[in-house]
Amino acid sequence: MGGKGYLGLGREDSLPFAQSNDFWEYDPLTDHWTRIADFAGGARQGARSFVVGGGGYAGFGSGINGQANDLWQLTRDTTPPMLVVPPAQTLCFNDSDLYKIPPLTATDVSGIASISYVITGATTRSGTGGDASGSFTPGKSLITWTVADPAGNSATGQTAVQVDRRLTVKIPDVYPLLFLGQANTLYEGLGPNCATLFAAASGGTPLPGHSYNYAWSNGSTEPFTHLCPRSAGQFTDTVTVTDALGCQASASKTITVIDVRCGHDGRHVATCVTDKKKHKNRCLPPQEALFALLLGAHPGSCPMAIASTDAMDKQMGGGMEEIPDGGEKGMTLYPNPNKGNFMLQFNNVDASELRVFDQSGKLVAGQVITATDKMRVLPVHLGKLPGGIYTVQAIGREGVYTAKMIVQE
Numbered sequence: 001m002g003g004k005g006y007l008g009l010g011r012e013d014s015l016p017f018a019q020s021n022d023f024w025e026y027d028p029l030t031d032h033w034t035r036i037a038d039f040a041g042g043a044r045q046g047a048r049s050f051v052v053g054g055g056g057y058a059g060f061g062s063g064i065n066g067q068a069n070d071l072w073q074l075t076r077d078t079t080p081p082m083l084v085v086p087p088a089q090t091l092c093f094n095d096s097d098l099y100k101i102p103p104l105t106a107t108d109v110s111g112i113a114s115i116s117y118v119i120t121g122a123t124t125r126s127g128t129g130g131d132a133s134g135s136f137t138p139g140k141s142l143i144t145w146t147v148a149d150p151a152g153n154s155a156t157g158q159t160a161v162q163v164d165r166r167l168t169v170k171i172p173d174v175y176p177l178l179f180l181g182q183a184n185t186l187y188e189g190l191g192p193n194c195a196t197l198f199a200a201a202s203g204g205t206p207l208p209g210h211s212y213n214y215a216w217s218n219g220s221t222e223p224f225t226h227l228c229p230r231s232a233g234q235f236t237d238t239v240t241v242t243d244a245l246g247c248q249a250s251a252s253k254t255i256t257v258i259d260v261r262c263g264h265d266g267r268h269v270a271t272c273v274t275d276k277k278k279h280k281n282r283c284l285p286p287q288e289a290l291f292a293l294l295l296g297a298h299p300g301s302c303p304m305a306i307a308s309t310d311a312m313d314k315q316m317g318g319g320m321e322e323i324p325d326g327g328e329k330g331m332t333l334y335p336n337p338n339k340g341n342f343m344l345q346f347n348n349v350d351a352s353e354l355r356v357f358d359q360s361g362k363l364v365a366g367q368v369i370t371a372t373d374k375m376r377v378l379p380v381h382l383g384k385l386p387g388g389i390y391t392v393q394a395i396g397r398e399g400v401y402t403a404k405m406i407v408q409e
Contacts, residue, residue, distance in 0.1 A: 077151035081108035085145060085157035092247035093166045093204075097135050101143070101161065104130035108149040117145045122163070138165045162245075167204030169241040171197050171253040180293040184253065186229065187299045189261035190269045190289060194228035197237060197253050204243035213242040232259040232404045233389050258337070259404045260300045263330040270332055272302035281345060283332060301334020301343075330401065331394050337406035340382040344394065349401055351394035356382060356405075359389055369394070 086102040106112055118126045122139030132143050141161045148154040173183040177191040186195055201212045201223075216225045217238040229235045238252040262270040262283040269289035271282045279302040284292060293299060332345040344354070356365040365382050387409040394401045 077110045077149065078153060079109065080153040080155040081106045081112060081147045081149050083145065083147055083155050083157045086143075086159045088160040089162070090245055091136070091161065091163045092245065093138055093164050099133065099136045099161075099163065101131065101133045101159070104132075104145050104147075104157070104159075106130070106147040106155075108147075108153070110149045110151050110153075113148045113150045115145070115147050117143050119143050119161075123161075132159075136161060136163045138163045164205055164243070164245045164247045165203045167201070167241065167243050167247050167249040169199050169201040169239060169249045169251045171199055171239065171251050174198075174253075174255075177293075177299065180290070181299050182256075184255050186255060186257045187269075188232055188257055188259040189266065190286060190299055194226045195255045196224055196226050197239075197255075198224045199239045199241060199251065201241040201249070204247050204249070205245045207244045215240045215242070227255050229255065229257045231389065232257045232406055234406075256337075258300050258406070262332045264401070268330070269299065270301050270334070271297050271299060273297040281332060281334060283330060283347070301332060301336055331403055333392055333403040333405055336403075337408045340385040340407055342380050342405065344378040344380055344392070344403075346376055346378070346394070349394060349396055351396040351401065353395040354378075354380065355393045355395065357391045357393070358386075364390070 084105045086104060089099075089101060091099050104115065104117075106115060114128070115130050116126070116128050117132050119132065119136075119141055121141035122137040123135070123141040125134070127134075130145075139162070141163070143159040143161060145157045145159070146154060147156075174195050174197060175181065175183055176186050176195045181187060181191065184195070186193065197216075199214055199216075201214075204212070206212060212223075214221055214223055217236075218225055218227070220226075225237060225239070227235060227237050234254050234256050236252055236254045238250060240248055240250045242248050260270045262268045267285075268283045269286055271284050271289045271292050273280050273282055273292055274296060281302055282289075282292065282297075289297075289299070330347045331349055331351075332347070334343055334345070336342065351369050354365075354367050354369055355363060358364050364385065367380075369378065385407045387407055390405045390407055392403045392405050
């Protein structure tokens with residue numbers, strides 16, 4: 001039973017001193033005897049044991065009344081354990097380098113004496129127990145399980161494990177205005193209206209043809225997509241790449257749209273030019289603006305460090321030039337984007353009131369413009385505003401002049 005041996009010493013009623021009717025168990029694994037009970041039977045006579053063909057037999061003889069003449073056969077356990085081996089595993093790469101493997105289960109009529117495993121292939125390690133979870137190297141590995149019972153029978157099984165290589169995807173920077181503008185930036189009023197984003201995937205297990213499946217947040221399933229915002233602001237597109245094993249990686253790219261239109265009809269381009277190391281804002285026709293960019297100018301208003309009204313006025317007097325009017329009326333806002341502090345430059349506009357609205361149309365700020373000169377720069381301090389797109393209006397006798405403004409957090 002269970003690979004263990006048992007011995008009942010019995011007793012001899014005819015010998016008053018022979019009262020040893022105890023029953024013992026022997027464990028061959030520990031070479032240890034344990035007294036477990038008294039022998040339930042009565043005294044026997046003529047007991048014999050013998051071995052035939054590898055089988056053990058015991059005849060317990062007869063009792064005092066001659067009735068107990070039973071014969072017993074001892075059968076050795078030769079059946080190996082029954083295993084339920086985890087199925088083959090396909091695992092996606094993870095930065096922790098730790099992977100969960102379903103546990104092995106085993107049963108045997110004699111019980112389980114030991115469980116061990118050896119991992120070969122891309123991963124090399126070994127251990128005991130039915131759980132081989134842990135570190136695996138990307139590639140193909142093979143877990144070989146060995147289970148033994150107390151009778152010395154054993155069984156083996158195998159589980160294939162494939163860990164995918166690291167799958168990565170990047171969206172390179174784009175220059176819609178070529179080298180004339182900033183990276184990942186569109187300029188409303190100058191150049192293309194769309195930015196083309198490309199997903200550069202590598203690693204993992206590619207599909208046939210060294211390809212992958214792509215899913216952009218705007219619905220595109222190609223390796224590229226076109227992002228065409230309709231207003232100034234920041235717009236983000238995300239791509240998710242899936243390889244042949246179903247493993248995924250994602251990347252995002254944000255495109256900033258800056259409104260560089262200027263002039264009373266919005267058909268000119270705000271351009272920051274450098275003249276004798278001084279920055280100057282110009283409102284130029286598109287062709288002239290492109291020519292200026294080729295000579296080193298930048299699209300949009302010139303950046304300014306805003307500390308106070310006096311400092312702004314001083315910087316304007318030393319390094320900024322008013323936009324040549326050419327008989328046109330208009331308003332230029334810079335820097336854009338900003339953090340709630342900016343400059344308004346008027347060209348032949350006699351404005352008397354300034355209003356600022358958020359995206360919902362709510363009035364968030366307003367002030368009276370007291371200056372009367374028609375060619376001037378007005379510093380505006382709105383303080384901290386939530387990030388977003390705002391509409392700035394200058395109201396005068398000739399009409400309302402509007403500019404879009406991006407406030408960054």
